[in-house]
Amino acid sequence: MKNKLIITFAFSLLLCGRSFAQTPQPLSAIYIACPSVTVKIGFFHDDAIEYWWYSAVTGGTLMAPSARDNFDIQKNYLPAQTVYAEPRINGVPQPRIPVELRLSEICGKTDADYNNPNDPASSSCYKTGTLLFKQDFGGNSPSDPFVLPNQAAVNAAGIFYPNEQVAQGWTYLANLCGWGVYSIGKQTPAAWYDGCRPTWGVMDDHTYYESDPQTPQRGYFISFEAENTPGRVFYEMQIDNLCIGTELTFSAWIRSMLKNDHTDHTNLIFRAYDINDNELATYFTGNVPDGTSGTNPLRPWANYGFTFATPTNSVKIKITNNGGTQGNDFGMDDIEVHICTPPILLNAMNVRTCVGSQIDIHSSFSNNNGSGGHYFTEPLEYQWYYSQSGDMSNMGSWTAVPTQTDANLDITQMAITDTGYYYLAIAGAGGIDYTNCRASSPSVHIGLGINIEQTRNVKICGGSYNFYGDIYSNSVTGIQKTINNPAGCDSLITLNLTVNQPFNETVPPLVICDKELPYSWRDTIFAVGTTSKQIIFNKKTRADCDSIVTLDITVNPAYDQTEELSLCTSELPKVWRDTVFDVGTTSGQFVFHRLTAGCDSIVRLNVEVKNCNQINIFPPSEICADDASFSLQYDILEGTLPCYTVAFDQKAKDAGFEDISCATAATGTTIEIPIPQFSTTINCNGTDHQNYVKPDNYSLTISFQLGNDESIYTIPFTVLYPKWILEQNWEDVIAILNKNCNGGYEFSAYEWYLDNSKIEYETKSYYYVKDGGKLNFGHEYRVALTRKNEEPIFTCAIVPQANSAPDEKIPEIHINSAQHIISINAAQNGVLRIFNIAGVLVKTEPLAAGTNSYSPLLPSGMYILQIILDDGARKSFKIVL
Secondary structure, three states, X not given: OOOOEEEXXXXXXXXOOOOOOOOOOOOOEEEEEOOOEEEEEEEOOOOOEEEEEEOOOOOOOEEEOOOOOEEEEEOOOOOXXXXXXXXXXXXXXXXXXXXXEEEOOOOOEOHHHHOOOOXXXXXXXXXXXXXXXXXXXXXXXXXXXXXXXXXXXXXXXXXXXXXXXXXXXXXXXXXXXXXXXXXXXXXXXXXXXXXXXXXXXXXEOOOOOOOOOOOOXXXXXXXXXXXXXXXXXXXXXXXXXXXXXXXXXXXXXXXXXXXXXXXXXXXEEEEEEOOOOOEEEEEEEEEEOOOOOOOOOOOOOEEEEEEEEOOOOOEEEEEEEOOOOXXXXXXXXXXXXXXXXXXXXXXXXXXXXXXXXXXXXXXXXXXXXXOOOOOOOXXXXXXXXXXOOOOOOOHHHOEXXXXXXXXXXXXXXXXXXXXXXXXXXXXXXXXXXXXXXXXXXXXXXXXXXXXXXXXXXXXXXXXXXXXXXXXEOOOEEEEEEEEEOOOOOEEEEEEEEEEEOOOEEEOOOEEEEHHHOOEEEOOEEEOOOXXXXXXXXXXXXXXXXXXXXXXXXXXXXXXXXXXXXXXXXXXXXXXEXXXXXXXXXXXXXXXXXXXXXXXXXXXXXXXXXXXXXXXXXXXXOOEEOOOOEEXXXXXXXXXXXXXXXXXXXXXXXXXXXXXXXXXXXOOOOEEEEEOOOOOOEEEEOOEEEEOOOOOEEEEEEEEEEEOOEEEEEEEEEEEEEXXXXXXXXXXXXXXXXXXXXXXXXXXXXXXXXXXXXXXXXOOOOEEEOOOOOOOXXXXXXXXXXXXXXXXXXXXXXXXXXXXXXXXXOOOOOEEEOOOOEEEEEEOOOEEEEEEEOOOOEEEEEEEOOEEEEEOOOOOXXXXXXXXXXXXXXXEEEEEEO
């Protein structure tokens, strides 16, 4: 059985190096890989052969101490390393086979990497060598279809596109929805067909990735959806007519279509074979990175490839599958083969000149092989080639220029037929005709700016004409100008200018009645339906100049129409247009003859005079939540009031308000609206208060049924907090009772008002007059209270009172502030209550007749003491502990 190398691998980090071994070695196999890649290297096994792996050709370390076909080896960062396989046939050792591992100089490079001047690989053969072959898959015109149709699939010979091959067995499927299929188009199939592969991202052609990013208008690339078949060939090609010993770089741009990282990755093997299928070199891409879930879900396009020497005149290259089922969903573009020759540099890449001018393109070439010798055998041969299209992937479109056989392109007199693309080929003595063995320069384009002799015969209608900066408003002939076009070519332009004058006419206005339509005016018929407007007629003179006739036409209506007018008796007298309807007018039809703009018209007016009901209703006055009802005042201006209906909005109904259905109106002018009452009470500091409706903004709708008429009014109203939730403490504090005493409400904001004027900066739950001052007795205090996430609602007003003269039953108290001791001598039993400055009850103590002493254990601060005796006598004190 013939021995043949097989390779699979796993990797930890994709880095790239440069291959320093440029001369082909007499080794059995060369493996090209990235640094820090674990390579599984070995042979197809034969039952009669064992393999033992060593670190040297004789002796050395036994690296795989058992009979193995293959083993894992860690690729280090050295330019090359060699291991040796010792075949043992029936246990008898045979000569060891050297296997060399090298670093790839391409190895996952991106466009940015190649544009980095600090990167040694930027000057690699991939960038500077002679381009021998390139496949970008076409589609470079915006008019090309977005995706190739199915009929463009592989034919019997396996050719799916000019100059390119996919291995046999693959199926062309435009939407790529399946395994073992490929597609060609301008974007990933995820963008073509909805719902096929939600794990794919949107990817554009690489050829225009930098110059026209994210614009899927130009360029095709090939996409694969591979099945789980390691070793399956994706792509293969053959290059003939090479020179033996030529170094080639084979590369392709690869990009994973997966948006998120998967267990199985796109993982490819590039192999080079001679014409007899002997393996020359093998390259491992490693795992091509999948995308991430971040803002840029797909990785950029990256270039993978390798450099190898050709021992024969022909070479085959194959790209095979080394991945699993979840991976190998990838795109491939811009496959290139370069000959590793020194670069040819030109002093110009884009030239534009004039007919008859001289063209001289200079080149420079260093015939240095890097080892002190010559790359080509001297003397060198030169040949310039010409093409109209400039397509470097189709060398058959280029022809040699017989007269251009030195290092420089020299055209003594430029002609139109000389325009196009040129490149220079350099080879050793006798080798210039061998296309695949010579160095080639990039192509240079030479364009032409033509010398022009032109006569311009121009006619204009009035105005002026700008002839290269000179302004002419009258007819002229034979005016000449010498100008330069963008290529710097002189051109002679002769001007013959004819200026014809247009005319504009504004005719007298035309006034007609609509009854006169259709109407003839000059050569125009105004049809029925014509309305008043300005009409502009564009006419031509004999000199072919546009002229304008402007006509203002007014079409007055002559109408016969009926109108309706409804009046209340209270509105009389009533002015309608130019007629007065006096008091006593009755219903009926009135006919008016009018002459409008000379057109007879008739108006038939149907007048209805009736007794109307009119009511003025007034908003309610202040409503406190503990009121029994509130009043709506109204005035009847006209009519009677048999009944009214009250309907509350939903929020009011939720608060307990009940609709009133057609209540009989009282003879007066007041409607009483009941406020919801509750049987429960609120006990605060020993005093019971009736529970009250929720203070809030509400709305009601009241409708008055007045005869056959109904008048409807919507009236907003606000229920305020009862004033008793405000408590005066001493003569300088008013506080809001807490939720235990105010009906269960908690507030997030407070604004205090005195006589309806806001007290600035008072935003606490209490109002305290500082510096020994006192409240304004006999004046109104109120506060706007805000419940969380609701609008503020005011309280009803409290009017503070000055404390009356001290009750003799309650003597002055004595305070020992240092020891926090309170002494009280009371005439009878009672209770002592202590409030903080915010009005919150913090302590209650029983009070006995006689002397009482308390140590309340309260924090230092200001407090209000309230003494209430059994007979109702009470007194408040302000103390400081």
